[in-house]
Amino acid sequence: MSASNPAPLVLGSASPRRLDLLRQAGIEPNLVDPADIDETPLKDETPRRLASRLSGQKAAAVAVRHPGAFILGADTLVAVGRRILGKPREESEARAMISLLSGRAHRVLTGVTVIAPEGRSASRVVESRIAFKRLTGEEVDRFIASRQWEDAAGGYKIHQGAGAFVTDLKGSFTGVVGLPLYESLALLRGLGWTG
Numbered sequence: 001m002s003a004s005n006p007a008p009l010v011l012g013s014a015s016p017r018r019l020d021l022l023r024q025a026g027i028e029p030n031l032v033d034p035a036d037i038d039e040t041p042l043k044d045e046t047p048r049r050l051a052s053r054l055s056g057q058k059a060a061a062v063a064v065r066h067p068g069a070f071i072l073g074a075d076t077l078v079a080v081g082r083r084i085l086g087k088p089r090e091e092s093e094a095r096a097m098i099s100l101l102s103g104r105a106h107r108v109l110t111g112v113t114v115i116a117p118e119g120r121s122a123s124r125v126v127e128s129r130i131a132f133k134r135l136t137g138e139e140v141d142r143f144i145a146s147r148q149w150e151d152a153a154g155g156y157k158i159h160q161g162a163g164a165f166v167t168d169l170k171g172s173f174t175g176v177v178g179l180p181l182y183e184s185l186a187l188l189r190g191l192g193w194t195g
Contacts, residue, residue: 006194007117012062012073017157017178025181027195035061037075039086044089047079047109052125055111064114070193071115077176078154080108095144097155103134105168106154110175112184117193124187126180130158135165170180 009027011019022029035058041050059073078085080100088094108130113123118124135143148162149155156162158169158176172180188195 006070008025008066009188009193009195010062010066010069010071012058012071015074015178017159018074019176021174021179021181025184025185029072030069031066033062033065035059037061039075041084046082047077047107048125048127050084051075051077051109051111052113052123053111055113055125056121056123059113059115059121060063063119068117070117070188070191070195071113072184072188073113073115074110076108076110076153076175076177079109080104085152087153088149088155091109093150094155095140098135098140098143099148101132101154101156101165102140103132105129105131108154108171108176110172110178110180112180112187114184114187114191114193116193120191122187122191124180124183126172126175126183128169128173128176130166130171130176131168132165133167137166 008030010031010033011029012035037057054075055073059071063071073170085097088097108126108128115121148160174181
């Protein structure tokens with residue numbers, strides 16, 4: 001494909017946050033086509049390896065459906081030590097996660113994989129470290145009632161109400177939201193994307 005007729009860009013994610021972040025950077029994917037894969041961690045899989053594996057599997061699953069396109073896949077997870085916090089399925093699980101994060105530091109890891117039209121690929125895992133203030137019972141109750149924990153790794157979205165809990169953040173803010181923009185664009189451009 002020539003620079004005047006670049007290959008299409010497919011975002012392999014259902015996350016509205018990832019699409020919003022790309023748009024903030026002035027990038028409009030040609031298509032959004034989420035991958036549907038099993039995200040269960042493997043036995044003894046570290047958080048970093050899981051984020052890397054899932055972003056790669058998501059991108060690969062979407063690439064099969066869109067030959068000739070650039071594919072961008074990503075996966076974000078929250079980790080406390082080696083313990084991986086996925087997306088809570090119910091209120092009690094969300095409450096347990098927020099209570100665990102209260103008053104302590106944790107890591108947010110986002111794996112990003114780009115697959116070029118001819119099949120070359122590149123990946124990165126971007127890790128950020130976040131500390132939450134110690135939350136009162138009332139703050140936890142109010143947060144759970146807000147339902148902002150739904151569809152969020154670790155039970156929170158930093159760009160919403162939980163942003164008020166953050167006392168320290170080292171790393172990529174956009175990575176914590178769901179897509180580290182600097183690294184994602186570097187991967188795309190490194191593989192020849194010119195959009």
